[in-house]
Amino acid sequence: DVKVTQSSRYLVKRTGEKVFLECVQDMDHENMFWYRQDPGLGLRLIYFSYDVKMKEKGDIPEGYSVSREKKERFSLILESASTNQTSMYLCASSPIAGERVDEQFFGPGTRLTVL
Amino acid sequence: RKEVEQDPGPFNVPEGATVAFNCTYSNSASQSFFWYRQDCRKEPKLLMSVYSSGNEDGRFTAQLNRASQYISLLIRDSKLSDSATYLCVVNKKYGNKLVFGAGTILRVKS
Numbered sequence A: 001d002v003k004v005t006q007s008s009r010y011l012v013k014r015t016g017e018k019v020f021l022e023c024v025q026d027m028d029h030e031n032m033f034w035y036r037q038d039p040g041l042g043l044r045l046i047y048f049s050y051d052v053k054m055k056e057k058g059d060i061p062e063g064y065s066v067s068r069e070k071k072e073r074f075s076l077i078l079e080s081a082s083t084n085q086t087s088m089y090l091c092a093s094s095p096i097a098g099e100r101v102d103e104q105f106f107g108p109g110t111r112l113t114v115l
Numbered sequence B: 001r002k003e004v005e006q007d008p009g010p011f012n013v014p015e016g017a018t019v020a021f022n023c024t025y026s027n028s029a030s031q032s033f034f035w036y037r038q039d040c041r042k043e044p045k046l047l048m049s050v051y052s053s054g055n056e057d058g059r060f061t062a063q064l065n066r067a068s069q070y071i072s073l074l075i076r077d078s079k080l081s082d083s084a085t086y087l088c089v090v091n092k093k094y095g096n097k098l099v100f101g102a103g104t105i106l107r108v109k110s
Helices: none
Strands: A004-006 A010-013 A019-025 A031-038 A042-051 A054-057 A064-070 A073-078 A087-094 A110-114 B004-006 B011-014 B019-025 B033-038 B044-050 B054-057 B060-065 B070-075 B084-091 B098-100 B104-109
Touching: A004 A087, A010 A019, A019 A031, A019 A087, A019 A110, A031 A064, A031 A073, A042 A064, A042 A073, A042 B098, A054 A064, A073 A087, B004 B084, B011 B019, B019 B084, B019 B104, B033 B060, B033 B070, B044 B054, B044 B060, B070 B084
Parallel strands: A010 A110, B011 B104
Antiparallel strands: A004 A019, A019 A073, A031 A042, A031 A087, A042 A054, A064 A073, A087 A110, B004 B019, B019 B070, B033 B044, B033 B084, B054 B060, B060 B070, B084 B098, B084 B104
């Protein structure tokens, strides 16, 4: 079974803090993604990576950065947390599948609250 | 206009009922279509892919209408365990990125 793990299930931080969210996958997938999920808005892509040290902005990258130093690990960084970044953060991974888009496997999510 | 639009529901149905969800997408170049299921406080998981003209998996049938840019999910003989949020998912024009609808809530009651 594919396993995607995230470092924390629940996190509470204060405005202005630097926040690190870690994601690890054990299936040797090339692609990794960070989403946030908010009620009524669904999942929105923040950043994704298709290879080590490679990254691309998603639809809502402002206020976030990412790091992928190893294939299995993809980190999301909030440089200076703000209250509007309170959300559920979901990490996902998928293999490269040529022209066909393949299934994404999700981690359990991190519910981040910024006070 | 949202890239993927779904009726948020909730759909409240009795056990054994047949229920159908619809989804429309705006990018005519999309090639891959999926239905994901998300249980309360859990991560989304793939329910079924929808390729070409649609497919069936047990009690679940997915249909794709490219001309109308419309996807549907039909659930027959609903079970209590089908209660969840169903996410319509479409790929972006290029690459391995997906666009998720906001989801349709299904509640099956005994």
